[in-house]
Amino acid sequence: MTRESISGRVLKNFGVVLRGRGIAAIFNLAATALMAHVLAATEFGLVILLHTYVLAIRGILNFRTYEAIVRFGVPHHEDGQDEDLRRLLRSTTVIDLTSALAAVLLGISAASIAGEYLHWDAEMISLASLYSLVLLTTIGNTPNGILRLYDRFDALSVFYTVGPAIRISGVVIAWSVDAGMHTFIAIWAVAFTLENTWMFVRGHMELNRQHNNHIWKGGKWREVRGASREFRHFIAVVYWQTNIDLLPKHLSVLLAGGLLGPAAAGMFRLARDFSSVLSKPAGILREVLFPDLARIQHSKADGFYELGFRAVKVAGAAGLLLVLLSIPAAAPILAIIGSEYTAAGPLLTLMLLAATFELAGSPLRAAAYAMGKVTQILRIHLLGVVIYLGLFYLLTPVMGLHGPGVAAVAGALLTLLLMLGLVRKI
Numbered sequence: 001m002t003r004e005s006i007s008g009r010v011l012k013n014f015g016v017v018l019r020g021r022g023i024a025a026i027f028n029l030a031a032t033a034l035m036a037h038v039l040a041a042t043e044f045g046l047v048i049l050l051h052t053y054v055l056a057i058r059g060i061l062n063f064r065t066y067e068a069i070v071r072f073g074v075p076h077h078e079d080g081q082d083e084d085l086r087r088l089l090r091s092t093t094v095i096d097l098t099s100a101l102a103a104v105l106l107g108i109s110a111a112s113i114a115g116e117y118l119h120w121d122a123e124m125i126s127l128a129s130l131y132s133l134v135l136l137t138t139i140g141n142t143p144n145g146i147l148r149l150y151d152r153f154d155a156l157s158v159f160y161t162v163g164p165a166i167r168i169s170g171v172v173i174a175w176s177v178d179a180g181m182h183t184f185i186a187i188w189a190v191a192f193t194l195e196n197t198w199m200f201v202r203g204h205m206e207l208n209r210q211h212n213n214h215i216w217k218g219g220k221w222r223e224v225r226g227a228s229r230e231f232r233h234f235i236a237v238v239y240w241q242t243n244i245d246l247l248p249k250h251l252s253v254l255l256a257g258g259l260l261g262p263a264a265a266g267m268f269r270l271a272r273d274f275s276s277v278l279s280k281p282a283g284i285l286r287e288v289l290f291p292d293l294a295r296i297q298h299s300k301a302d303g304f305y306e307l308g309f310r311a312v313k314v315a316g317a318a319g320l321l322l323v324l325l326s327i328p329a330a331a332p333i334l335a336i337i338g339s340e341y342t343a344a345g346p347l348l349t350l351m352l353l354a355a356t357f358e359l360a361g362s363p364l365r366a367a368a369y370a371m372g373k374v375t376q377i378l379r380i381h382l383l384g385v386v387i388y389l390g391l392f393y394l395l396t397p398v399m400g401l402h403g404p405g406v407a408a409v410a411g412a413l414l415t416l417l418l419m420l421g422l423v424r425k426i
Contacts, residue, residue, distance in 0.1 A: 143203015
C-alpha cells in the first residue's frame with residue numbers, strides 16, 4: 001500500500017469517526033447542559049458524581065483488550081493466520097467477561113466508602129450500589145477491537161452516537177414533564193446500558209460476517225491460560241495506561257466534589273465536557289492512526305514518522321486556535337445554561353489548552369504503541385498524572401475552580417514534551 005493511500009485511509013477513517021464523535025459530543029453536551037439548567041446545581045452535581053463513580057469503577061477494571069486485538073490481530077489478519085486470530089479473540093473475551101463481573105462487585109461493595117468521602121446520604125449510597133449493575137454490560141472491548149481490525153470505523157462512528165442520542169432524547173422528555181433528579185439518573189443508566197449492548201451485538205455480527213467458524217470452535221481453556229508472554233505484558237501495560245488515561249478524569253470530578261462540593265463538581269464536569277471538542281478528537285486520532293501505523297511498521301514501509309509528525313502539527317494548530325476563541329466566549333456560553341455557571345469560564349479556557357496538548361500528543365502515542373514502546377509511554381503518562389493530581393489537590397483549595405485547570409495544563413504539557421522526546425529518540 002502506498003504512502004498516499006495510507007494517508008487517505010487515515011483521513012477517511014478520521015473523518016468518519018470524527019463525525020460520529022462530533023454528533024455524540026453535541027448530544028452529550030446538550031443533554032448535560034439541559035440537565036444543569038433543569039436541576040438545582042447541587043442535584044446536577046449529585047447525578048454527575050453518581051455516574052462518574054461508576055465510570056471510575058469501570059476504569060479500574062477496564063483492560064481495553066481492543067488495543068491488543070489491533071496490536072496482535074493485525075499481523076494475524078494480514079498473514080492469513082485465522083486460527084491464531086480466533087485464539088486471540090477467545091483470550092480477550094474471557095478477560096472482558098471477568099473484568100465486567102468484577103467491576104459490578106467492586107461498585108456495589110465500595111459505594112459506602114465513596115459515599116463517606118463525597119458526603120452522600122444513605123439514599124445516594126443505595127443508588128450507587130444499584131447503579132453499579134449497569135457495569136454488567138461492559139463486555140464490548142473485544143467487539144470494539146473486531147470492528148477496528150476489519151476497518152469498520154463507520155460502525156464505530158454509529159456506536160459513538162447511540163448512548164448520547166438516547167441520553168438527549170430522554171433528557172428532553174424529562175425536561176418537558178418537569179421530572180426530578182431520579183429520572184435523570186435512570187436516563188443516564190439506560191443510555192449507558194444500551195450503548196454497550198449495541199457494541200457487543202454489532203461487533204459479533206461483523207465477526208460472523210468475516211469468519212465461517214465461531215471463535216469458540218475448537219477452543220481450549222489452556223489456550224487462554226497459556227497466552228504468550230508478549231500478550232500478557234501488553235495487556236498489563238495497556239491496563240495501567242487505561243487507568244492513567246481515564247481514572248484521573250473521573251477521579252478529578254470526585255476530587256472536586258470532595259474538596260468544593262457537588263455544585264463545583266458539576267461545574268468542573270461541565271467545563272470538561274466543553275473541552276471534549278478537543279479531547280475527543282485526540283482519542284479518535286490515536287485510534288485511527290494506530291492500526292495503519294501498525295501496518296506500516298509490520299510491512300517496513302516508508303512514511304511512518306512523516307505521517308505521525310504531520311498529524312502532530314495539524315492537531316496542535318487547530319487546538320490553539322480554539323483556545324484563543326474561548327477566551328472571550330467561554331463565560332457568555334456558560335451563561336446560557338445559567339448565571340451560576342459563568343464562574344467556570346476561565347476553567348474552560350484552561351481545560352481547552354490542556355486538551356490541545358493532549359490532541360497534539362495523540363499521534364506520538366500511536367507511533368510509540370505501533371513500535372511496541374508501551375512501557376515507556378506508560379511511565380510518561382504516569383508522571384503526568386502524578387503532577388496533575390498533585391497540583392489539583394494542592395491548588396484547588398487555594399485557587400478554587402482555577403486550580404484544576406492549571407493542574408490539567410501542567411500535566412498535559414509535561415506529557416507532550418516527554419512523548420516528543422521519546423519518539424524523536426526512537
